[in-house]
Amino acid sequence: MELFFLLLLIVIMATALGSGYPVAFALPGSAILTILLASGAGYLFGGGVDAYFGSGGPSQWLSAGVTNLRGVYWEPERDTLIAIPLFIFMGIMLQRSKIAEDLLVTMAQLFGPVPGGLGISVVVVGALLAATTGIVGATVVAMGLISLPAMMRNGYSNSLSTGIIASSGTLGQIIPPSIVLIILADQLASAVDQAGQMRQTLYKEVTGELMMPSEYAVVSTSAGDMFLGALVPGLVLVSLYILFILTVAILRPRLAPAVHHGGQFDLRFVGKILLAMVPPLTLIMMVLGSIIGGIATVNQAGAIGAVGAMVMAGYRLHPGGRLQFVPAIMALAGLGLIAFVLSNYNTNVQNIRNAEDAFGINLAIFGVVMITIAVIWSGYRAYVNDGALTGVMLDTAKTTSLVFIILLGAAMLTSAFRAFGGEELVKHFLEGLPGGFWMKFAIVMMVIFVLGFFLDFIEIAVVVVPIVAPILLADPEANITAVWLGVMIGLNIQTSFLTPPFGFALFYLRGVASKAVKTIQIYIGVLPFIALQIVALFIVAAYPPLVNYLPMRSSLTAETAPPPINPALQYCVENYIAQEFERNGDSILAAIERAERLDLAYLPENLREDFEDGLEKARSAFPMIDEIEEIRQQLDEKAVDYRPQHTIVRALQGDARRIQAELEDLRVQIKRGFGDTEALQARVDKMEAEREALLEQVPEEWKALQTAYGQITSADRRARGLYRRTVDQAYEPVQELIDVVATADTLAALDDQIAALAADAPDMDRETADARFKEVERSFGDVAGANDIRRLLSDARREIDDRSPDPERAAEYIAEARTLFESEVEWRTRAQDELLDDLREYKAAISGTIGLRQQPRLPREQALFVASCNAEHRDISLNF
Missing domain, CATH: 1.20.120 (Four Helix Bundle (Hemerythrin (Met), subunit A))
Structure with missing residues (x-):
């Protein structure tokens, strides 16, 4: 019966959405209605209201959805969601103030003389608007109104023009800051917790060990990491668009002819371009740069963007005159003054020691006052000119409310889906597929792609991701990071805006396009760009560092970077040391030999013995690293024979575990007297026989292969553990002796x-x-x-x-x-x-290798190597 109510849930939701019922009410309504029907049917026919639930009861699952809602609304420290209204305000303000329009017009004039230049300018402006707004509908409409008539007048193909505009308008889904990325980061944060528990359980079941090594933990993500991870794939996609337009313009010039600017390229034109480009680019650098540099969190960067957009609107909406740019100049001067104070004075009020410190504090206060006046002045201008501020606030409230209400509905829908065993059903289906992780991943991506024909990005992000993400993240075969999965889903969701017949970008463009543009031309025009997005998906899938490297680098080079002794870094740290020993081992050994010749006779016995013991351990690090490398080669060689058997056996054992889980549920139903106990017992007997038959298919040589591979794996763990203890003991005495002598x-x-x-x-x-x-x-x-x-x-x-x-x-x-x-x-x-x-x-000779684990943070060279190493997905499935 659980499957019946699960199907009923999906049918009710699909019917509500298909009939045009608002998404914000269709999702929670279908969940509440199905749970009430299931509890009522259970009360009437099943002996209890929880009879037709996979586990728990109706109150438990409804309260789970409400609890999730409370977590969304009542935890203000969740910066991933606080940032949403800030970035929405920023984007709508830039649209209402016509700064985006100015940017599009000037870029078209600048790039027009280049073959396909007008189309390229639309792509570039789409990327820039994506980096300042992240709102697809507004971008597509704005570019459709401004650029489509110009492209048609200058002889551009209708299909190519509409394809360029629609695809460029959707870049806001993947180029940060993006509302999609923020929502995905929020959903993936909870998915990582579930995946971690699933992986821990799997490790315990297959190895018998209670604790899984922390280096096998699932790597989490944040909105900042998602922004960094999506930056390079977004630029890859922009590059593919531009390359395609250039190719079309060169091969078939009549489809995308060059457009010459009617005016002159003089100083006045240069000033116009700078005024249109520099402020938005500066805002982009401030928002993204503050996140990348670790200066601001995502919600703080969103506040910077919102305030910056309002200051820009203050001079753009002003009718003109001598005071037009005064608020913006005041804001820049205030920022410059604060930056000067932070660089030259101690701004901690509690640490004021002298008149110079007090002067710095006063300067900082003056700078803050200047910025405050500039923001209030600009806000007043936006309020009185065309009621722009009022309109922006209303639109922001509407859009934000829509997002949060959908988050509520999705939370309740997900709870209902889990109540009827939907999550387990999906998990069993995906895990039962042949082909391992990549088959599961391909199926999930295809489902998301198809859903994009019918659902908006928010519904996909908050309904599908919580169900499938834990399953994909928990799989140790690819050992993917959450940020990579989020960016891949984001790229896929972006494609959904273009896919006929229900691509939202197509509707937006159709609404503002001339009647001379046929709908079929819009559909044909987006097809090459859909293909380019799929190509981008394959590129990012094949080369994960495009996504993972920047977040890893930012994390390892930040002031709050984890110490080198962090277990998650050890594999890559040891790879770096192995390479350094191979390249510079002679110089390190020479430094050890020089230290051995030092006259230590007059030192206290304990310090002298510790130092000499440390030198001996430093020498022994070299053969230990060689042993680790030899064992790794043995593991690679053994894996050739072990991996096929491991895949077969783990698949059989996985099927057996799924049957065992179903058996436990059936036994509970029999114990409680739910349903026909005789029929349930017959089903139990049949499933037990199936389980035994599965386990009997395990090859006879499996135990021997597992034991042999396990022995090498244990040797690897012992060798690495001994090496880590040895190098720690080798470095500590020299550091201690230096500290003592220096005093x-x-x-x-x-x-x-x-x-x-x-x-x-x-x-x-x-x-x-x-x-x-x-x-x-x-x-x-x-x-x-x-x-x-x-x-x-x-x-x-x-x-x-x-x-x-x-x-x-x-x-x-x-x-x-x-x-x-x-x-x-x-x-x-x-x-x-x-x-x-x-x-x-x-100490300097060994601190970057033998003493690396004891440093407070990774030096830059080592941090970059470890970031590059960790950016690759490492298959750890043979350890499970």
Whole structure:
């Protein structure tokens, strides 16, 4: 019966959508109606309201949808959703203020003389508008109204013109900042959690180990990562469009002739172009640059974009005059002043130390006041000129409400879909497909492509993605990242705007196009661009670093980058070290040999032995890396025979696990007395026989192959674990010794304190001794390697502070502390003169390889290598 209600859910939703019922109400309405029908049928015929649910009951699944809604609306720290109204406001403001129109006209005049130049200008402007708006409908309509008549007047083919306009208008779906990418990031964040649990469960079932290594965890994403990941694929798509237009213009000039600008290319024209291009480009750089540089989060960048768009609208909507650009100039001056203050002054109010700091704070306040006045002034201009601000606010509220209501409806629909076992059904179907991950991925992408004929991007993103994304992300075969999956889905959804007969971009263009343009011409015109988008999909699928590299690089080079000891980085870190040992191993060994020849005889025994032991471990890192490389080659060789058997057996075991899950559900139904127990028991017996038959198909040689491969895998883990412990122990002593030796002068400066303490100690009372000794102890506690002196002074203090004071014993401790102090100062001073430079040279020689794990963050060279390495998808399925 669960399947019946699942089918009923889909039929009700499809009927509602097909009849033109608003999506925002069709999704939750179909969910609520189906759940009520299922609970009513269960109450009447099944013995309980939860009889026809896969698990749980109607209240549980309805509350799950509401809980998801509460998470959407009541968690303001979720910057992925806060950014939506900000970017919508930014895009609509640029459209209403006609800045986008100015950009399109001037770019057409600039590129017109080039073969196909008018079409190229439409693509370029479409990309720029995509980077400032992210709203497809407004972009297509604007370019259709402005550029289509111009292209028709200048002899462009109607099909080519409409194809260029429709496809360029959809670039806002993939070029950041994009509302689609923000919604996908939000949906994928929860999908990653589910995928992580699924992968953890799979690892436990197939290996028997309770904990999965963290390096096998699913890589999450954020809106910022999605923006970075989509940037290069978006540019690839733009390049394909331009290349296609150039090719058409060269091979068939009559379809896309050159258009010469009627005016002159003089300084006035240059000024016009700069005024049209520089402000939007500056805004793009501020919004995307702040995200890429780690300066601002996505919602903060959205606020920058919204404010910047309003300042630009302030001078564009103004009728003219001497004061036209004053607010914009004030805003730029204020930003420049703040940037100057941040570069030259400490702006932390709590850390004001002198008049210079106070002056910097006052300058910053003045800059903020200037920006505030500029924003208010620009907002007032936008309000009084054509009511632009009012219209933008209303449109923003409408669009944002639409997005959030659809998110609510999708949350409830997804809960209902899961209530009737739909998610498990999809999972079982996909996992039962031959061909592994790529077959599942291809099927999902084809389904999304087909759904794009009928559904808007929001419905696809919030209904389909939560169901299929966890299944794809959990698969260890491709071990894809969430950002790559999100960008691939985004590219696919973008294609849905162009696909006849229901592509939304086609409707938008049809609504503003001349009657001379036939609908069939629009359909024919978009076909080459659909093909180009599919080509882009294959390019991004074949080369994941196009998506993964920039987010990885940004993460590893940021101030908040994870430390090199992070388990997720170890595989690539060790690859880097192996290459460095091969290239520069001789120089590193030479540095170790020089360190071995240093005279350490006068150092304390513990420091000397630790340092010498560290040198020995540093030497042993080389054969350990060689062993790791040898084991990796063995794994590659063994995988040739092991992988086919592994694929067959894991597929059989997966089918057996699915049957086992169904058996458990059936046994629960039998136990609770739901339905015909005899028929259910017969079904249980049959399925148990099927399960046993599946397991009997496991090849006899499987155990031997698994054991042999498992032994090499265990050897690999042991070798890597031993290497990591060894290099950590090799680097720590040299760092400790440098820290101790470098404090020779700091320690010597405490001579007066310890001497005064020794002289005054016999006459101190308990309270005075407690205060004086603790002060000196703190001073020694701040000096590396001086804890023994501090401990002796602490022992002396306790003797004085004891209920039965022992001044003589205290004096002995103080004398011992002074003797140790003099010894420490002596050998540290000598080591500072004779060893410190050599120790630092040795540390520099090994810090990028042997000592890399102990660095606070990856150096730039290593970070770029690790980012490039992690950008590739690594198959880890043989570990499962």
